[in-house]
Amino acid sequence: MRCQSCGDSGPTKHVVFYQNIGMVIMRSSKTVEGELCKACINQVFWKFTLTTAVLGWWGMISLIVTPLFLINNIGRFLGTISMKPHAIAPPAPHPTADLTEHARARLTPFITEIQHRISAGEAKDVVCGSVARRAGVSALQAELMASELGV
Ligand SMILES: [Zn+2]
Incomplete structure (x- = not known):
């Protein structure tokens, strides 16, 4: 399976990560969903989760969705811990x-x-x-x- 983010072939996992930024009246959220490799999962997880943890709480709806997003992200991330990173060399021809x-x-x-x-x-x-x-x-x-x- 090819990673839908960086295009590398290697072990991938179907994940969905959410980010929420609360802006009191409005809020801005992002979703990344797809088959991603471990490197991309790590990158998206930390970016989305840290951003949400810091900026997610400002607003009524944000107070509700932020903990749900954080729980989702951490849960999904934990499910990918055992994934192997990309193989460095392509497999030898049969x-x-x-x-x-x-x-x-x-x-x-x-x-x-x-x-x-x-x-x-x-x-x-x-x-x-x-x-x-x-x-x-x-x-x-x-x-x-x-x-x-x-x-
Ligand atoms: Zn990737």
């Missing part, structure tokens, strides 16, 4: 997505089968899936092999 020499050697006995079954009209992914299982390689590797064979 090793079975490449047609390695090893995979090529294991697929060699199946070359005629791949060619025959696909030219006989069987779907390529079905053929590659069944061959891959028996050859002990990934279906993607079998498909790469089939592409190399030109079928």
